[in-house]
Amino acid sequence: MEKIVEVQNVEKIYGKAGEKQFKALSDVNFEVKPGEFVGIMGASGSGKTTLLNILSTLDTPTSGQVEIAGQDITKLNNNQMADFRANKIGFIFQDFNLLENLTAYENIALPLALQNKPVKSIKPSVMSIAEKLGLTDILNHYPTELSGGQKQRVAAARALVHQPSIVFGDEPTGALDSKSARALLDTLTKINREDNVSILLVTHDPFSASFCDRILFIKDGEIGQELKKEDATRAEYYQEILDSLGTFAE
Amino acid sequence: MLNKLALSGIKHRMRDYTVLFSGLMIASAIFYMFMSLATNQAFLSSNSPAAATSFIFGFGIVLLAIITIVYVNYANTFLLSMRQKEYGMFMMLGAKSSKISRMIFIETFAIGAISTIIGTLIGIVATGFVSRWLIGMLDMQVKHFSSFYLPALIWTFVFFIVIFMFSAIRNSVSLRRTKVLTLLNRDSQPVKIKRNGVLKAVQAVLGLILLAIGYFTMWFSGNNPGAIYLGIPVALVTIVGGTYLTINSFVTAVILMLKRRVNYSQKGLNNFTLSQLSFRINDYTKILSMVSIMFALALGAITVGLGFNNQIDNVVNGQNYYDVQVTNPDAAQQKRLKDLNIDKKVVYNYKTDGKKVYYRTSEFKKQPIGYSQINVKTMQSKLGTTSDIKKNSNAQYELMNTRLPETRGMQTEFVSDQDYNAINSKETSTVLIKTNSFKDNLSEIKAISKAEIKSYPALKNAGGDKYSAYTLINGFFSGLEFMGFFLGIAFLAMLASCLMFKILSGANGDVKRYNMLYKIGTKQKMLRATINKEIAVLFAVPAILGIIHVLIGLQLFVKLLYKPYMNIEIPFAIFIVLYLGYYFLTRYLYKKIVLK
Numbered sequence: 001m002e003k004i005v006e007v008q009n010v011e012k013i014y015g016k017a018g019e020k021q022f023k024a025l026s027d028v029n030f031e032v033k034p035g036e037f038v039g040i041m042g043a044s045g046s047g048k049t050t051l052l053n054i055l056s057t058l059d060t061p062t063s064g065q066v067e068i069a070g071q072d073i074t075k076l077n078n079n080q081m082a083d084f085r086a087n088k089i090g091f092i093f094q095d096f097n098l099l100e101n102l103t104a105y106e107n108i109a110l111p112l113a114l115q116n117k118p119v120k121s122i123k124p125s126v127m128s129i130a131e132k133l134g135l136t137d138i139l140n141h142y143p144t145e146l147s148g149g150q151k152q153r154v155a156a157a158r159a160l161v162h163q164p165s166i167v168f169g170d171e172p173t174g175a176l177d178s179k180s181a182r183a184l185l186d187t188l189t190k191i192n193r194e195d196n197v198s199i200l201l202v203t204h205d206p207f208s209a210s211f212c213d214r215i216l217f218i219k220d221g222e223i224g225q226e227l228k229k230e231d232a233t234r235a236e237y238y239q240e241i242l243d244s245l246g247t248f249a250e
Numbered sequence: 251m252l253n254k255l256a257l258s259g260i261k262h263r264m265r266d267y268t269v270l271f272s273g274l275m276i277a278s279a280i281f282y283m284f285m286s287l288a289t290n291q292a293f294l295s296s297n298s299p300a301a302a303t304s305f306i307f308g309f310g311i312v313l314l315a316i317i318t319i320v321y322v323n324y325a326n327t328f329l330l331s332m333r334q335k336e337y338g339m340f341m342m343l344g345a346k347s348s349k350i351s352r353m354i355f356i357e358t359f360a361i362g363a364i365s366t367i368i369g370t371l372i373g374i375v376a377t378g379f380v381s382r383w384l385i386g387m388l389d390m391q392v393k394h395f396s397s398f399y400l401p402a403l404i405w406t407f408v409f410f411i412v413i414f415m416f417s418a419i420r421n422s423v424s425l426r427r428t429k430v431l432t433l434l435n436r437d438s439q440p441v442k443i444k445r446n447g448v449l450k451a452v453q454a455v456l457g458l459i460l461l462a463i464g465y466f467t468m469w470f471s472g473n474n475p476g477a478i479y480l481g482i483p484v485a486l487v488t489i490v491g492g493t494y495l496t497i498n499s500f501v502t503a504v505i506l507m508l509k510r511r512v513n514y515s516q517k518g519l520n521n522f523t524l525s526q527l528s529f530r531i532n533d534y535t536k537i538l539s540m541v542s543i544m545f546a547l548a549l550g551a552i553t554v555g556l557g558f559n560n561q562i563d564n565v566v567n568g569q570n571y572y573d574v575q576v577t578n579p580d581a582a583q584q585k586r587l588k589d590l591n592i593d594k595k596v597v598y599n600y601k602t603d604g605k606k607v608y609y610r611t612s613e614f615k616k617q618p619i620g621y622s623q624i625n626v627k628t629m630q631s632k633l634g635t636t637s638d639i640k641k642n643s644n645a646q647y648e649l650m651n652t653r654l655p656e657t658r659g660m661q662t663e664f665v666s667d668q669d670y671n672a673i674n675s676k677e678t679s680t681v682l683i684k685t686n687s688f689k690d691n692l693s694e695i696k697a698i699s700k701a702e703i704k705s706y707p708a709l710k711n712a713g714g715d716k717y718s719a720y721t722l723i724n725g726f727f728s729g730l731e732f733m734g735f736f737l738g739i740a741f742l743a744m745l746a747s748c749l750m751f752k753i754l755s756g757a758n759g760d761v762k763r764y765n766m767l768y769k770i771g772t773k774q775k776m777l778r779a780t781i782n783k784e785i786a787v788l789f790a791v792p793a794i795l796g797i798i799h800v801l802i803g804l805q806l807f808v809k810l811l812y813k814p815y816m817n818i819e820i821p822f823a824i825f826i827v828l829y830l831g832y833y834f835l836t837r838y839l840y841k842k843i844v845l846k
């Protein structure tokens with residue numbers, strides 16, 4: 001089966017040669033299959049954000065290969081990277097990152113406008129994703145008029161509206177209360193199942209992680225352990241994660 | 251410890267501080283430049299015949315002071331927008347607010363003092379440079395002017411120390427009053443978006459009506475000089491009000507209309523740009539109105555200043571028909587004459603017996619003489635030629651002034667060749683030349699006139715030729731022209747820097763937005779383009795309104811100046827080049843702050 005993400009021998013060293021250097025990632029290897037919901041967990045400073053930045057072309061690895069949707073993203077130039085992000089990737093950030101001078105509708109439509117999609121096709125796309133995420137009633141609101149949970153769902157809609165190959169989230173539930181967090185994760189799971197969208201989620205939080213199919217544990221820049229959900233229920237999986245975190249931390 | 255932290259904070263934001271410092275230095279430099287003229291009474295009274303000059307400069311000082319205060323205020327906001335998060339963090343970590351407010355006080359005041367001192371030094375150099383440039387470029391004669399003028403220096407220092415004192419107090423009070431949380435989250439403060447269509451529509455209509463009244467008043471009082479004392483205040487009030495309302499409503503309306511046109515707005519970052527603008531315009535109305543009014547005043551000052559220059563031409567060309575007159579030219583003088591771009595050349599000879607001067611009638615038949623004639627009613631001059639000089643008193647007057655001074659008082663006779671030949675005295679020959687343009691040949695004409703005075707020292711006081719009329723009139727108008735230019739450039743520099751700062755002070759808040767756009771896949775090129783567009787609109791709105799104000803405002807001068815609209819493209823071009831310079835500088839600095 002083809003892979004959406006394939007990471008091979010990726011290494012990231014911060015700091016120039018001759019200066020003080022720091023190895024944030026060493027020999028990272030893993031892959032994500034279409035429709036998979038993968039979580040990445042690890043202590044603070046373990047290299048999660050670094051990894052995600054490399055996967056999303058915001059940063060380049062010092063060595064190694066990253067293929068996304070069949071394309072080697074480490075060989076792209078700046079413009080190609082921008083196009084790649086605009087077409088193939090969806091982002092959900094911890095702090096929503098909505099543009100506060102655009103309405104919810106306009107925020108969601110932004111990636112389509114960026115790709116210069118035919119104007120006629122924009123509205124149906126926005127409406128359909130908004131309906132899926134239960135945002136239809138608040139489309140004309142400005143971000144400041146929305147709750148945190150609503151904002152994050154708008155951000156999710158923006159990440160999904162252009163049907164990316166994969167959605168990346170860096171702690172998307174980090175700023176939400178547990179109820180909103182759960183609503184968001186339910187929605188992401190639903191979209192993951194129904195539309196077969198691949199999702200890669202970085203999180204600290206075992207509860208958020210329990211929604212994933214598979215979790216990669218990262219420690220000091222290396223992937224140490226992998227935990228699959230298989231046929232476990234979410235509650236069982238949650239317990240497994242807690243256990244792993246306990247042993248993994250040692 | 252805290253001081254050290256604060257200092258390291260400054261180090262990290264060196265670029266922002268460079269912007270801040272250079273902006274404040276420009277402000278004090280310009281203020282000094284202006285004061286070096288405005289406080290120099292000897293200069294003012296010796297260069298301008300009009301009693302109104304002192305008043306105009308007083309008015310200028312007040313305006314410039316207001317702009318400077320607004321300007322420092324924006325620069326200060328820029329400083330606060332940079333620092334509040336950091337100071338908020340110190341407070342969260344337990345620093346006492348009294349300590350923090352003392353720190354911001356010292357920081358503000360130190361920045362102010364340093365930039366004022368350096369700025370004033372720059373001002374002294376710039377004053378020397380600009381005045382030399384103006385004097386050279388426009389062949390001006392300016393008396394009692396020096397680039398270093400102590401009273402101006404003192405005034406500049408006092409003024410800036412006072413406003414920075416206030417800014418420092420304001421900053422420290424505002425930091426002490428604001429809650430820590432607000433400081434930390436200033437960037438994400440909700441933005442109120444007002445949507446009141448009816449009010450906006452009323453404003454738009456009212457704004458246009460006020461502008462119409464203002465424009466009409468200017469036109470009316472220009473054409474009916476008696477009405478000017480009521481007309482100027484009325485025009486000022488209505489135009490200021492009209493500009494404000496128009497920008498506030500009309501521009502917003504245009505943006506909204508564009509937003510509704512989905513085919514435009516849903517392409518690329520257009521919608522983002524429009525939203526940035528519509529949100530900005532609300533916040534910018536005041537400064538944009540101020541800039542457009544100042545723009546008009548500054549451009550008006552330069553245009554009128556240059557109008558005086560045109561006046562010189564008009565008056566000078568009305569004095570004499572011929573641009574050059576030489577008596578018995580020697581070889582060197584002949585050579586100089588050859589350098590001229592000659593349109594017409596005539597040579598007349600005369601003899602004198604000590605009581606009368608005799609010309610040959612036939613010479614005038616062969617070479618008709620040119621003369622100028624001033625209509626006393628309109629003060630407009632008309633040029634003509636005649637071959638029948640006996641009947642033309644204007645031509646006779648012109649001819650009289652071409653002779654050497656000692657024979658000018660004598661009676662002139664026009665005689666037949668026979669009679670002329672019978673007169674037994676030395677013949678003097680006068681060469682008269684009209685060039686294709688007095689102005690274009692000015693430097694050659696100057697040389698000829700000098701050589702002529704050297705050969706005939708009596709000419710020095712008597713004059714009579716066009717060049718000496720020119721020096722007289724040029725001296726008279728140069729002062730006015732110089733002031734107009736200086737005033738205009740100082741104002742322009744100030745208002746454009748003001749606008750620049752206002753825009754830059756929003757830049758820190760925009761970093762996050764552009765970063766997000768970058769992350770979701772916007773190309774750098776596109777980000778730059780949207781910044782360029784946004785700043786271009788913010789610069790263009792006041793400029794366009796300002797230009798319209800000036801074009802109509804010149805109506806005030808139709809009776810005062812000869813053809814106020816003549817050569818108008820020159821001041822406009824100078825102005826637009828300087829203004830464009832500011833636009834490019836602003837967008838460069840903005841991108842430096844906002845983009846990686």
Ligand SMILES: Nc1ncnc2c1ncn2[C@@H]1O[C@H](COP(=O)(O)OP(=O)(O)OP(=O)(O)O)[C@@H](O)[C@H]1O
Pocket residue numbers: 014015022024042043044045046047048049050051
């Ligand atoms: N630009 C950088 N230059 C140098 N070192 C960096 C840089 N960015 C991150 N690091 C270092 O790399 C390591 C991994 O950082 P990273 O941000 O990936 O951690 P993380 O797992 O996302 O942590 P957290 O859960 O706190 O977000 C850290 O030790 C960090 O100090």
Ligand SMILES: [Mg+2]
Pocket residue numbers: 048049050
């Ligand atoms: Mg992180």
